[in-house]
Amino acid sequence: MTPADLSLTVLHAVRRAVDDGALRVDAGDLPERVKVERSRPGGRGDYASNIALTLARPAGRRPLDVAGILKERLEHSPGLAAVDVTGAGFLNFTLRQDAEQALVREILREGRRYGWREPHGATARLVHRADLRAAVVADAASRILVSQGYRVEVGCEGPDDPEWGLLGARPGAEAPEAGERHAVADVVPLPVPYTARELLDRLGPDAARWGLLSAAAHDTARLGDELLRQQEGNPLFRVRYAHARVRALLHNARQLGFAPAGDEAPGSAAERPAPASDRPAPAQDPQPPHARRLVAVLGDQPAVLAAAARYRAPDRVVRQLEAVADVLLDFQHTVLPRGDEKPSAAHRSRLALAEAAGTVLAGGLSLLGISAPDRI
Template identity: 25%
Template sequence: MTPTELSEALSAALAAAVADGTLALPADAVPASVHVERPRQREHGDWATNVALQLAKKAGTTPRALAEDLAARLGAAPGIKSVGVAGPGFLNITLDAAAAGELARTIVEAGSAYGRGEALTGQVINLEYISANPTGPLHIGHTRWAALGDSLARILRAAGAEVTAEYYINDAGAQMDRFGESVLARATDGEIPEGGYRGEYVKELAAKVLADHPELPGLPRDEAIAVARESGYAHQLAEIRDVLENFGVHFDVWFSERDLHSSGAVEKAVARLREQGHVFDQEGAVWLRTTDFTDDKDRVMIRANGEPTYFAADAAYYLSKKDRGFPGKIYLLGADHHGYINRLKAIAACAGDDPETNIEVLIGQLVNVGGAKLSKRAGNIIELRDLVEWIGSDAVRYSLARYPADTPLELQGEDMLKQTNDNPVFYVQYAHSRTVQIGTKAVERGVARADGFDPAQLSHASEAALIGRLTEFPRIVAQAAELREPHRVARYLEALAGDFHSWYNDDEKLRVTPYPDEEVTDAHRARLWLNDAVRTVLANGLDLLGVSAPERM
């Protein structure tokens, strides 16, 4: 019996109590589903609910009286071993071994679909993250958002949402001109401009630009800057794409800030917001009255000299997302972007959206990796590609995904490389590879799932604990999606790995593989189903984090 099935059984019991007059509750007040959760203490049963406390007052009875009535009705339901009433009216429910063990078959047959649900079905979300300037390589700060953003996209999709992952390329403005001048200076042995880019990577870009444009040194300066800028930009953006793909991060849309300006979208955005009544003119400039929506000051959109501000592009970009059919817009921004929260929400409000539902701004805190060497080519930063080369994509992604985004993070590179149970990513991946090896050996000894499955064989306490953990996976995925917290999946996987190791090491009698002179029994087959269910959930969970599930360690 799954949590969903138990929830439906509770709703049916409530409906029956209303129908026979025992419960004085309007029929439409009976919930379609009843929330159940795992008790903190295993001896309290498999599942618990406080539905009696929630409904008793409406029904004109006491919580305990309602709980006792529900306990009597549920006790006769198939798959339920016992129902107890605790405290003022909590229901503690214990399933019989067969009903609980049946979950192993459900998981194995569902395969990669197990854990996926419909909690966010109907939601259409634009998820923007990283959005680094194309003037240099991705660094460790971008790495954190790459890991979290991609994991969040996967988890949102698993919960039923339609998600478009988007990278906003900040390829407009004075920064791009300084970038072009810096590349040109490296290509012609000139002087790098003040505020320019000085890393060795600029020298590498300059060599590529010269290879593409050997005529560069002889061009007029303005033309040479433009060529160096555009060619260097193309090479740098290509590197960013390659590094991210190598890190397992894929974007559905690469959106250029330049397009907002060249298409007239910025001017159109100002006109649309003016029509909404939120734009005003003052001192020759055009302003958006964002203070009407909790921003600390009004924002300039068009300067007195006629040049649009970055804020105007932000507004145009928001309207672009709205026009492209994304009711939900999630921005993942760096630690230095706290000031953007209110101004982005104010843009949403000025555009006629609800800033509480149509936009979310998540701020990631700083991260540092001890033992990592600063990049020689990029200067005073740690590059994403260097981290992956040193530690590996799996270890970096998992280590970053297992902490809340708003937690400042200090990781030790050598710890992420350890092949011990103290290293969380190794611990979880090893559990998966162990399930594969156990299953392979069992099959070699003649244990086959196709020969049958008796879930009642899974009656040991450690098996009940493991099955109970497996039932939680769909809820964890839905919760991680709703709260935008991928770390919940990582922490769940660690707990599942712990339960699995405890089960397999718990008792010599709990063998999946029979001894050479031992007959294959129903118990061996049932444990193989359970072993393979664990393997399925570990693989599914690791995939949500963009981490591989190795078959051998």
């Protein structure tokens, strides 16, 4: 990772923090670039930045608070071995030389649980309004909270409808009495004018859940027949098609006699994770177009899940899956040999990166309660 790459990585983290509401900074106060320089005496690692001090005043926060928010979004970035905060709020970066290989290895080791956190004993209680969309959003939010180490209790503000279960919304306990903590519903997306049966019959469970979850809570859910169209303009189709393409790439590579870097035989790492010590680093690979973007967006996954849990916002996971799918569909054309080209270490490395992307797609869809088909 060059200083220019690091500057872009930090700027990306700043914009994510603003987008998810952790930092409230006007667009005019956001920097166009982030200055990074070699760490000075007293600092740590290879490079440092004073960006947290620069943003503290417009954000109305202490520099140490801003540094902590950015550190959380940078810790899992490809290319960074460590992020430390020193002094009044300086960010210090230690670079890693095998960033892409390490990220791919981590994803293939963790499988669909990449980005999950260890259970920490805290309990999150969700109380949702008594309507279909709120019940489905609460169900997806509870899955995401579990992925971040929480025990989750789900309650309903009023009587629940058994038919919500047709779309995978599990019935919750009765909400607490008025006056008790969390007695008022905290999952309150705009309702939809359909019953679970109507959506199931018209769209099926996967498309219906995607439509209910893909819009932010304050936006109207998109539940038209376009969710069933197998074309590029349908985000659900793009995400599921991208996953299916990875499965096809693995199958085609097997027919050509090679496997992802680190594997003896191709297959789904999501289903059969291997210990890190058993998976050698993928071979160095000259970066093809879109590979760097794919590595960057895969590295966002842990921070996206953390933010989705914090704000009870499954739509953040939806947007992340769309971003992964869009870059993967551009990257896929570089994975397999062409014409008389023989499979090389570079192809094995690219196949491993594609497999990692497919694993992230499958894991994200699972958190949303949506299937990830191997073929479309």
